[in-house]
Amino acid sequence: MADYGIKVSKPGYDVADATDEQLVFSSKFDTLKILMVGEGTVPSPWDSGEEQYAVIDLTGLSLGYVPCFVVYTEIEGGADGAFYLAPYTYPAGGDSSIMPFMTEEGLSIRFGYQSRGPSADYAFDYKYIIYQNILYQY
């Protein structure tokens, strides 16, 4: 490592001369760095018959690249409070998929028009993590 940065060794190893394998963390590792964490909710689109989008608009950040991300979401037929890693497609077919996608302008999450919950007022909660790491740069 250069003469700056931080590293943490495993128990029993001197951090000053530990190898990478003897470290639990080093700032030179290309680990995921969090830009933003949050959550949102979307009413079940089933009644409206139209797909719905939730968008985390990042245009104000002028990122200039597409950041890495993950989205977890509640799903049709899933237990309340159970979150599935998106994208999700209902195995029986139909437009009940939940598809997140990222551009440099932001994160969009598309809820297919047949997504429905157990009750008329059901809403799908979703949680997102957007990283500073570059997924794609034009």
Place this chain on the structure above:
Amino acid sequence: MIIFYNNKTGAILGRIDGRVHSDSVTNGVKMHYSNIPDEDIGKYVVPFVDNMVEEEEEIKELLVEEGTNKVKEFVTGTRKVLKPHGKVPDVSFADLIYQIEKREVRIFDYKVVTDKNGLVTDIVKK
């Protein structure tokens, strides 16, 4: 913490975690929903302020050491000073903000209350 809400109904639509955000996040990040017009989506940045805690601090002075000509630093007493220890929410509903941060409650079970000027005054159970 930044909360996005429907300013017609008060329903909370989403949030960004965190107590301190860069200006670009605070001012630049928005949320859109295909079933809600953009002008109906409000944004509330929960105010956080320094948590000032009183601590005892040594008073140090440069004095001439007795019997010598050397100037040394001596502890001549102590004093109480206020020092920042993290941030705390500067709102009347701070306890709820802590619960939301700890995921002890589902934020979407609550709604935002605003005054006639559209300023957020409370967050209450739906």
